[in-house]
Amino acid sequence: MTAPVVVVGGDAAGMSAASKFKRDAPDREVVVFERGEWVSYGACGLPYYVKGAVETLEDLVSVTPEEFVEQRDIDLRTNHEVTAIDREAQTVSVDGPDGEFEQAYSELLIATGARAVEPPLDGMELDGVFTLHSMQAGADIRRAIGLETPAVDAREVASDYADTEDPESVGIIGGGYVGIEMAEAFAERGLDVHLFEMLPHTLQPFGANAAATVERHLREQGVDLHLDTAVDAITGDGRVSAIAAGDADVPVDLALVGVGVAPNTKLAEAAGIDTGETGAIATDGYGRTNDDHVYAAGDCAEATHVVTDEPDHVPLALTANRAGRAIGQTLAGDETPVGEIAGTAAVKAFDLEVARTGVIEESVAREAGFDPVSVTITAPSRAHYYPGGSEIEITMLGDRESGRVLGASMVGREGVAKRIDTVAAALHAEMTAQRLSSLDLAYAPPFSPVWDPVLTAAKVLAGKLE
Amino acid sequence: MTAPVVVVGGDAAGMSAASKFKRDAPDREVVVFERGEWVSYGACGLPYYVKGAVETLEDLVSVTPEEFVEQRDIDLRTNHEVTAIDREAQTVSVDGPDGEFEQAYSELLIATGARAVEPPLDGMELDGVFTLHSMQAGADIRRAIGLETPAVDAREVASDYADTEDPESVGIIGGGYVGIEMAEAFAERGLDVHLFEMLPHTLQPFGANAAATVERHLREQGVDLHLDTAVDAITGDGRVSAIAAGDADVPVDLALVGVGVAPNTKLAEAAGIDTGETGAIATDGYGRTNDDHVYAAGDCAEATHVVTDEPDHVPLALTANRAGRAIGQTLAGDETPVGEIAGTAAVKAFDLEVARTGVIEESVAREAGFDPVSVTITAPSRAHYYPGGSEIEITMLGDRESGRVLGASMVGREGVAKRIDTVAAALHAEMTAQRLSSLDLAYAPPFSPVWDPVLTAAKVLAGKLE
Incomplete structure (x- = not known):
């Protein structure tokens, strides 16, 4: 056998x-x-669980261990x-x-x-300092901001985290996906949010243009942004009381560390x-x-x-x-390629949608042997006369020699997260900017201008690549 | 010279x-x-003008005649x-x-x-019978349902249409784009709407599956649908008073004829x-x-x-x-192809988005030499745990011999109109269902499940094409 x-x-x-x-x-x-203990869970949903938009951790699970065993006949051992x-x-x-x-x-x-990467910072061990590295961590943070964590099934969410009086402020270390999504979660729960990012911009994979737009929006939403700011230590006596970064010492009641995986x-x-x-x-x-x-x-x-x-x-x-x-x-016997990746991704940042695909950093493109050219355009999300539209900003990168599209980032209030997929499909098909600009895409006044913003970006890029 | x-x-x-x-x-x-008199106007916006979501006809114009002459140096003669x-x-x-x-x-x-095609019906000449064939017609209909038509610039909207007392009902002849969009416009203005379609389904280019979903929704919204029903005549004494169709004689105060162009x-x-x-x-x-x-x-x-x-x-x-x-x-000297079409289109039908691209009728595919196979799936618009999601229904057609995707239709409450563009791009690139199913598309809980509905449809289609 x-x-x-x-x-x-x-x-x-x-x-x-x-x-x-x-x-x-x-x-x-x-x-x-x-x-x-957990299998097949949507870790991407943890920020929404923490803020209470998702009721229980169990809700994040798409298939339970019992279903895997009983319905799918898998010998699963948690x-x-x-x-x-x-x-x-x-x-x-x-x-x-x-x-x-x-x-x-x-x-x-x-x-x-x-x-989750644990940076070598003093104070990581203090009470009230979290990383969002597991379902348990999600429950701990949720409890720390005063929300209940309903127990579900056998997977009782035990915690050694001692509840404290209502926290009023939180310091987030790291401005990636987790940092941005958690900023929204904490802000919606009424906390003052300080976000620390050591690089000049948040959301590094989305490029500087999209990030700058997101950062303006975060500030409008009341988030205190500390960009280009390396955190020196998390300080406190047994329990976090401040984030020390350069000359500043920002008092906080909680800290969340999300500096990548x-x-x-x-x-x-x-x-x-x-x-x-x-x-x-x-x-x-x-x-x-x-x-x-x-x-x-x-x-x-x-x-x-x-x-x-x-x-x-x-x-x-x-x-x-x-x-x-x-x-x-x-x-099972049918040789199947795992498929190529384009790094396509989307994230919600308060009222903005941000998305990216392919290569959008000129330095990365150059290293891969391309001669990159980039354009940034803004275009309306709906027909100009249709009420409720907003602007979509697209940065698109192309290769001068081949004319190929290399990648794009997008940001706007609507119609962004899934519009990036059109560019992703173009990348998989190795389309030139010219070809992308001549696709027959959908138009209807409530959903798009006649020339979809993707077409406009590709048209401008094609012009610059000539 | x-x-x-x-x-x-x-x-x-x-x-x-x-x-x-x-x-x-x-x-x-x-x-x-x-x-x-009008140039460069968005005829697609007329339904939204009629219902008052767009204030003036001038708002539909993207570039005025004066701008064409003065800024673009075009010898334009209206x-x-x-x-x-x-x-x-x-x-x-x-x-x-x-x-x-x-x-x-x-x-x-x-x-x-x-x-606009004018069908050879008795009663087309009656007062209160309209086609949406021009800007003027849009203004006439708007006035007929009791909304003001603000005059703009020199292009005063004169009309020989005699205002009447408040109409309470309207019969729409034709269930295409115009019929569906105008049904929404009239219903939002409080009119009882009767929609007559001689074919078994509305929205013929979108296929029977999407149309059936739209029709359920139209009925929920109070629209009286008369499918598979040929109109015999519009009747009335000087002014429309009823639509005669088969045995029925449906009393209406207005009629709109939209049977295609x-x-x-x-x-x-x-x-x-x-x-x-x-x-x-x-x-x-x-x-x-x-x-x-x-x-x-x-x-x-x-x-x-x-x-x-x-x-x-x-x-x-x-x-x-x-x-x-x-x-x-x-x-101007630079030979440029006009580009191919995929028939990509989207339409809003009350709270639904409907979209289509490529070939979705098996008979059309067969006539073009394909061996068509079709699948219909439903998938959630957001991660299963993220609040506010809804179902997207996708019908996708493929060719058994080549494995190619031939077209798709989609319907749902959100995320449909622009999701179709991913399929449109795949059609331009002549992708197989297998290849479309392995694209790296965006995922984030508020915007999509991990497997985007397009990927799910392509995966199921690829399985059936094997």
């Missing part, structure tokens, strides 16, 4: 792979080891940590509630995800699995590592960028789901 | 061509003859009708306020647009310019007719469909603008 397929990690990539594998090869066995991989013997060492054991595998998928590669590296230049696990177009029997997918793995054709590490939910599903299909 | 470029018709295609030509060849002359083309002499006969004259041309663009080809045909199978003027990829010196663009002309590669007639605003602009560029 062949050994089962084994999956390490029960979130997006792991559960997508296990589900697809069992659907396509129902007679074969798959075992998933998840070191935590609270089981894989501690080592023996590639020669094709076994993994597992530490579970009933002790340690070995599990043989025929094929192994490493889907260990990423973790790093791939969990320790298990893989200890077993001699190669990582790439990005630090994530190197894979081929089918998710295979340097060991033919070991795959990697999701936030711990690299993927190929559709514009640069180089390995990249963009830990996002769709990439993880898609790669997991493809590997499940491959393992 | 060369004769000027002459354009017949001062709306989207004509004014786009004239503007681009003068921008690229400022030393050359262009004369535009427009038989009416109230000038071109009555004949002499292709041998390269002149047109013009009937203007100061009499008739001949105008020589070096190159001619026919941009005569389309007209037909290309204005009389002028071209009289001069021996060929029309195609669709009845519109036949053109090549650069907008040229069978006469090398005569171009045609906009609602009077055919264009090449990106999926079937055949000439088609889809009178929409972007097609007209784009072709006009390309021809202007070509006439």
Whole structure:
């Protein structure tokens, strides 16, 4: 009898792979080891859970452990940590509630995800300092701002966090997705928000133009922005009382640290699995590592960028789901590429939608061998006469030599998050700016001007590329 | 001295061509003859003007005649009708306020647009019966439902329509774009709306699935739908009082007839310019007719469909603008294709967005040589846990032999009108369903589930095409 397929990690990539594998090869066995309690949960939803727009942590779960076991016939073991991989013997060492054991595998998928980076700051250990690294952390923060955390099912949300009197202010360290989304969550709960970003701009992957527009909006919403400001320490006596940054000492009642994520590669590296230049696990177009029997997918793995054709590490939910599903299909016997990534992403920042795809930094484009040219336009979201429209700002990057579109960022009050997809599709098809500008896109007065803003940006870019 | 470029018709295609030509060849002359008073107006905005969401007709105009003359240096003559083309002499006969004259041309663009079809019904001449064929008609209808029509500039909106006491009901004949948009406009003004459609479904270009969803919604909104119902006559004594259809005699105070548009080809045909199978003027990829010196663009002309590669007639605003602009560029010396069409379109129907692109009728696909396979899916517009989401229904058509996506329709409360553009881009790039399903599209909980509904539809279609 062949050994089962084994999956390490029960979130997006792991559960997508296990589900697809069992659907396509129902007679074969798959075992998933998840070191935590939660599987297949939407970590992207935590900011909305913290502010109370989502009632329970359970609501974030798309498929429960029971459903995976009973409906999908997956041998899912939560609270089981894989501690080592023996590639020669094709076994993994597992530490579970009933002790340690070995599990043989025929094929192994490493889907260990990423973790919140903990910066080496004094004061990280103080009460009232959080990272949003887990479901538990989400519950802790929610309780810290005075909201209830309804217990659900067996997964009671216990916490060692001691509730305190109503906090009035919060310092957020890091202006990425998490920082921006949490700024909105805290502000909506009535807290004064201080956001610290060491770079000149927030939302680094979205480029300086979109970020500057977001920052104006954040300030209008009352967020105290401290850009270009490295935090020196979180201070307090047992409990956070201030953020020290340069000359300033900003008093806060809570602190949230969100300075990015790093791939969990320790298990893989200890077993001699190669990582790439990005630090994530190197894979081929089918998710295979340097060991033919070991795959990697999701936030711990690299993927190929559709514009640069180089390995990249963009830990996002769709990439993880898609790669997991493809590997499940491959393992079931139907070789399926994991798909290329364009780094397409969107984020809500109070009343703004921000989106990006492809390469939008000229330096990155140059490094990849392109001769980048960039344009920025603004165009209305609706027909000029239709009430309620607003402006969409688009920055689009092209390559002078080939005429190709390399990427774009967008920001506006409506019609942004999904408009970026048109550009993403153009990137996958390697369209020139000229070609993108001549697509037949939808027009109706309530939804778009006759020339969609994407067409206008591409038209202006094509003119500049001539 | 060369004769000027002459354009017949001062709306989207004509004014786009004239503007681009003068921008690229400022030393050359262009004369535009427009038989009416209005140029470059957004006819698509008339339903919103009628219901009062747009205040004046002038608001629908994107560039005024004065601006065309003074800022763009275009010799624009409103109230000038071109009555004949002499292709041998390269002149047109013009009937203007100061009499008739001949105008020589070096190159001619026919941009005569389309007209509302007037069905051969008894009662079309009654008071209170309208078609939405012109700016004037928009003002007349608005006045008929008791709203003011503010006069603007010199273009006073005179009317021979005699105001009557408050109408309480309206019969709309035809369930296309105009019928649906006007149903919303009338209903919002408090009128009882009867909508008559002779086919089994409204919104024919959007396919039966999307139409059925729209129809349920129209009924929920109180619209009285009479599907599969041919109107026999509009009846009344001097003034409309009822719509006669089969056994029914539905009393109404007003009637609006919107049964489609037909290309204005009389002028071209009289001069021996060929029309195609669709009845519109036949053109090549650069907008040229069978006469090398005569171009045609906009609602009077055919264009090449990106999926079937055949000439088609889809009178929409972007097609007209784009072709006009390309021809202007070509006439200025830079040969530019007018671009292919996908028939991409969107419409608002009360609280629903409806959109379509490509080929969605299996019979049309078969006729074009495809072996069509279709799927219909529903998927959420936002992450399942994010408040306020709704369902999007997508029907997607693919070709069994090539695996290509042929087209799609979509309907839902949000995120539909511009989501169709992703599919439109895929059609232009001749993507297979498999490839479309592996695009890296944007995900964020407020805007999309992890697998965008377009990806889900493509995934299901790809599975069925295998």
